[in-house]
Amino acid sequence: MLQYMPSEHLALPPGLGMQDVVLQLFKHRSIAEPVLVPAVAEPLLVMVLAGSAIVEERSMGGDWESAEVRVGDFYLTSTALPYEMRWRTRGGDSFEVMHLYLTHSLVDLAAHDVLGGQAATVSFLDVSGGRDELVHMLAEQLRLELVGQRDRSPLFARSLAQALTVHLIRTYRDPQATAQRSNALQAYKLRRVVNLMNERLAEDFSLSDLAEAAQLSDYHFSRLLKRATGLSPSLYFIRLRMARARQLLLETEHSVIDIGMEVGYSSPSHFSQVFRREVGVTPSAYRNSEQR
Structure with missing residues (x-):
C-alpha cells in the first residue's frame, strides 16, 4: 500500500x-x-x-x-x-x-x-x-x-x-x-514484485525478471498478478511510473524531460503521450493545475 x-x-x-x-x-x-x-x-x-x-x-x-x-x-x-x-x-x-x-x-x-x-x-x-x-x-x-x-x-x-x-x-x-x-498472487510475492518494479522504473519492463522474482512462469505470473490487482504486469508497471511522475511533478522543480527520463521515457513526446492517456492531461498541464 x-x-x-x-x-x-x-x-x-x-x-x-x-x-x-x-x-x-x-x-x-x-x-x-x-x-x-x-x-x-x-x-x-x-x-x-x-x-x-x-x-x-x-x-x-x-x-x-x-x-x-x-x-x-x-x-x-x-x-x-x-x-x-x-x-x-x-x-x-x-x-x-x-x-x-x-x-x-x-x-x-x-x-x-x-x-x-x-x-x-x-x-x-x-x-x-x-x-x-x-x-x-x-x-x-x-x-x-x-x-x-x-x-x-x-x-x-x-x-x-x-x-x-x-x-x-x-x-x-x-x-x-x-x-x-490459489488464483491470486500471494501477498509476500506481490510485495516483492512491486518493490522490484519501483526499483526499476527507469529501466525497460521485463516480464521474465518479475516472474522470476515471484518464482513463477511468465504465463502464470501474468495471470495471478492480474487476479490480484486487476491489471496486467505491463500496465501495472506503467501505473507505477505515472504515480512516480505525478509525485515528481508536484514535489520537485525537475524539468518534464528529466522526470520522463527518471521514469523510463527517453522520448519527451512518448512520455507526454503515455501520461496524458493515463492521467488525462499533459505533464505540464498537470503540474500547472495542481500548483494553482
Whole structure:
C-alpha cells in the first residue's frame, strides 16, 4: 500500500513485527485526484485514529459513494478487484489512519475455532465507514501494544489479533463468497514484485525478471498478478511510473524531460503521450493545475 498512498507514512518503532499481522500508520491530507487501490491479497482493516474526512470510493468506472468518517470508524476489505478512493479532510488539514493486514493463517485459525468442521476459506463483507466498538477497542489495544509499549508482549499482541479476527468472522463473514486464494498472487510475492518494479522504473519492463522474482512462469505470473490487482504486469508497471511522475511533478522543480527520463521515457513526446492517456492531461498541464 505504501506505493499507492500519496500520504505521510508514520515511522514505527524499530524491531516492530508480528508473524500474523502487518501494521502501517498514515497521515492523510485532502486529495482531489483518485488513488488506485489494488486488490488485497490478505484481509485489510483500516481504522481512523485522528481527525475526520469525507471519503469517496468507486469500483473501476462506477459511481462515487461517499461516507463521513471520524475517530473509531473502520473499513474492511478483502476484495479481489482494484478500486478508486479520494478524500477531503474535515476540521483540519489531515487525519490519521491505521492499516492492519491479517494473514490467511490467522484467519484460518480463527475460522476453525468459530466454525469448527464447517470452516472453509473465509471472505469478509466489504465495510465502508462502519462503527463497531469492539473492533475499535481491540484494534486500538493492538496498536498501543505494538507501538506504545516499550516492553512489547508478542503473546498479548497475538491474543488481541486472534480476538479481533474471531469477532470479524462472527460479525462480518460473507457467507456467499467462495474465495479462491490459489488464483491470486500471494501477498509476500506481490510485495516483492512491486518493490522490484519501483526499483526499476527507469529501466525497460521485463516480464521474465518479475516472474522470476515471484518464482513463477511468465504465463502464470501474468495471470495471478492480474487476479490480484486487476491489471496486467505491463500496465501495472506503467501505473507505477505515472504515480512516480505525478509525485515528481508536484514535489520537485525537475524539468518534464528529466522526470520522463527518471521514469523510463527517453522520448519527451512518448512520455507526454503515455501520461496524458493515463492521467488525462499533459505533464505540464498537470503540474500547472495542481500548483494553482
